Amino acid sequence: MKFTFGWLKEHLDTKATLDEVVEKLTMIGLEVDQVHDRAKDLDGFVAARVVEAKKHPDADKLTVCRVDNGTETFEVVCGAPNARTGLIGVFAGSGSYIPGTGITLKPTEIRGVVSNGMLLSEKEVNLGDDHDGIIELPDDTPLGSPVAAALGLADPVIEIEITPNRGDCLGVRGIARDLAATGVGTLKPLDRDPVPGTFESPIKVHLDFDKGTEDACPYFVGRFIRGVKDGESPKWLKDKLTAIGLRPISALVDITNLMTMDLGRPLHVFDAAKVEGDIHVRLSKKGEKLLALDGKEYALDGGMTVIADDEKAEALGGVIGGEESGCTEGTVDIFVESAFFDPVRTAMTGRKLNILSDARYRFERGVDPAFLVDGMEIATRLVMDLCGGEPSELVIAGSEPKWRQSITLRSERIENLGGVKVAKKKIADILSGLGFEAKGSKNGLNVSVPSWRSDIVGEACLVEEVIRIFGYDNIPAIPMDNNGGLPHPALSPDQRRRAMARRLLAGRGLVEAVTYSFLGGAAAALFGGGGESLKLINPISADLDVMRPSLLPNLIAAAARNAARGTADVRLFEIGPIFSGVKPDEQAIAAAGIRSGSSGARNWAEKPRPVDVFDAKGDVLVVLGGLGVAVEKAEIAPEAPDWYHPGHSGVVRLGPKTVLAHFGEIHPRVLRDMDADSPMAGFEIIFDNLPKLKEKKSRARPHLELPQFHAVERDFAFVVDSGVTAAQVINAAEKADKKLIAQVSLFDVFEGGNLGEGKKSLAVNVVLQPVEKTLTDAEIDAIAEKVVANVTKATGGVLRG
């Protein structure tokens, strides 16, 4: 919403400065976006007449002008083609700074003639791009006067953001009213005296609505004005509209724009000669067409409010006028419409047809339902003043929609909701300043809401009105009450677990990424997703149209992008949502990581190797272990989803079904399909599948018993079939003596040599931890034999000689 400071003062009697008004506007919720002081770049320049222009003696295209600024004359060399005797231009004397060029003028000799200043073009004062000629001021401009006034630019333009609830401030008067309520000035009276009609309008208005749809346009005020002469608007009107970025068109059109911007009262003017019969306000029929004022033809749906004549739709109510019934130069008789259109239907129509107009903008935010007649009278007067003509009596159809409401405001609510104590008298003053009527009652104040404030629906709204005008700055800030104690943890155990996983992974050298929750359907399909139910109806692009089934594809794509930029060894992880369906419980939170390229940069001490499944497995085990998951109870099985290398991947499982995580090298075909070429290993941990943390009664750890006796270690190497897993050998060894065997770890795998085809050797280290007494050699040998026997029994392996 734009207006000028002078325009505001037509409604507001105030001595406040521009800065004070701007500050006030912002602090009552009418946020000032910017103030454009158009005169700023014209500061110091004055109107001056070219008293004599003659050709430069030594240059074809230059003119030597003698310029009179009212007190002195100067000789100025000018290159503009329009420089001529008698012209009044914008004069900049020596020493002035030219904002458009950034140059400070000084007397300069141009081909033998000294130039003492300049006559300026629009471009040189940042008024436009025109640099072909110098600015020409009206003939009656007083010489020596500041040029901003002569150019109609003295008045600063204020632009404010109006929140969607404040339809009443989409007219300058509404803004003035809000300001007046703060005491910054007083609202000037508005001349709304009726203009008597001299004849009965030959055009009648019919509200043709079926039962139940009457609220589309419940109230219509029309007037026939005959014998008008449309033409150019006067300067004051053109200046106003130009200042706020509207192009003056003709007096009749400019009047409707003025009414919209000044009073928030959109109007429409029909060329009466082009209206066949009467006006019918009705809902559109599906397929009906309208050629609108913007030159486009719209195919209407059913259910849009149209202003029609006997033949066809002539305008879209509250949205846009029609081209065919619009006024032209030859228009003689007009029919003016001042109507009330339903906000919801207007918004819907505008949205469906994608028409943004000043009228729609106001109707969908709610215009004053009690200002139709006043608006018509004011408009009539403007038409008669600018275009002449003779008005008919008002044509009124329907009736004012119900808007009266009264709300009880308990004055203590200002304090116990608004947080500030405001005296009763002050409350009543603020409300009446805003146009409310506040009467004391038993419970507080009985407040009648004015017709233009359809946004006020309850007591809380009134509290806002009072404290907003009283000033949010005056509300004392009070610290939050912690119930007198220390705060409790903000995170739930599950949330804490995720937070810890994040820092564990970063601590392991992975860099956290945050990627979109959506991705392309093809990538989603590679990871078991891409179903229709998770496909966005209106994605921003086709490669961001499906909710992600896994965090891995985005990380793989990110790793590939980094590789393309020259960072081949990428370690990335992300913690975030993945989606298997649209229901809340089909969204899970996962942590995933990707390592690509080599284990590290080339190094003099350590040779890098390609990343592999065990890097990913390490990430998983560190995170799960760090989160207190009993990893030793979990099973690691080679059954990862098919986006992993089938032989270099696995899952971490608790019980037969619960998959805590999967890990492995990414399937080369998946990498190929994603245009990623470096080898990659990744993992994904599903937090939702981790065993729930139990609410522990005590945080005490179990008693620690440190062994009294030295541990004994023995190594064994078994030759087994190559299908036997390390886990099988370790499990069998552990079972040899559950009490004394403290740990079994695998430290070597060997294939080939003389072992023969299909065989491998697995070497384990077994730690025996005596509990009661030192073990004798015989006891140790007995356990060792049991270890061998168990492994042999479980795996068919034999001790390697």
Next chain:
Amino acid sequence: MKELDALRSELMTAVKDAAGLDELEQIRVSAFGKKGSITGLMRGLGAMNPEARKEAGQALNALKNEVAEAIEAKKRTSADSELDARLAGERVDVTLPVRSESQGCIHPISQTIDEVVAILGEMEFSVAEGPDIEDDWHNFTALNIPPDHPARQEHDTFYLPGSGDDDRLVLRTHTSPVQIRTMMETKPPIRIIVPGRTYRCDYDATHSPMFHQVEGLVVDESTHMGHLKGCLIEFCRAFFDMDDLPVRFRPSYFPFTEPSAEVDIGCTREGGEFRIGHGDDWLEILGCGMVNPKVLENCNIDPSKYQGFAFGLGVERMAMLKYGIPDLRTFFESDLRWLRHYGFSAFQVPSMVGGL
């Protein structure tokens, strides 16, 4: 005795002059070995009369100890110098790089959320969460944004098919639906914050289709605008680590709050450089207000008994302001150079005790 003095002098000189551990060992054997000079004298004691034996024994013992100590002392210094000599030959080039290690880090969005939680956790807020895919009721209607409300158009909503035209699902446009879910599930008093992903169908230099918000909600019987101001002023000052940061509240409009406010912090753009703090300008950073009674009603909470406030802030915006990150879109590009530059150490865990 003369004999002993001569032996002492001979042995001590030998020890003093010994070069290296091997020579010292030879001296030790020559004195204390089976055929050693001192061993021989000790052996000779047996033939003496008791009185002479006592006197000579004492003198011999003293000599024995003296020489043994001297040998030990010399051994130590010899060993040290041999070690020094060896180490002197073992120099490596310490400017060589270390074995390869990769440095991980935390994304600024996570760090910022952790900071927000650390501050508001001090005020007894706890973290609540909800789904990213929402229904229309939770995302809009329950928040007092009816279907044709102009505010709904401004949300640029992403839609999912759901089970039909009348039952479309949305990607939540704000974290506010979690307010609704929390109020539906728990009884007041409520004090929650909701960090999470949010989505708007918009992409340009200042808009990303996905971004993060932290929502706050307080519902009890007495919290009013003064508490809202107290809470958010404290928050802003703690977050930006500036005790005197100017914070102002301006009336605004949100369908789900009444009265509503926007919060600005002081800043300056003097000399073309943007800085937060005292200055001639203001910067909008979050929206807030008292929970609209209609929203409470929609959640079956009696608005004549309960009231409270809600606020919402943009995580990326806060991070950009605090850490001087110029471009919103770069947050989601996963460019390692960017992540390393703007990321945080895993061990830099924000807390009010340890600092933010």
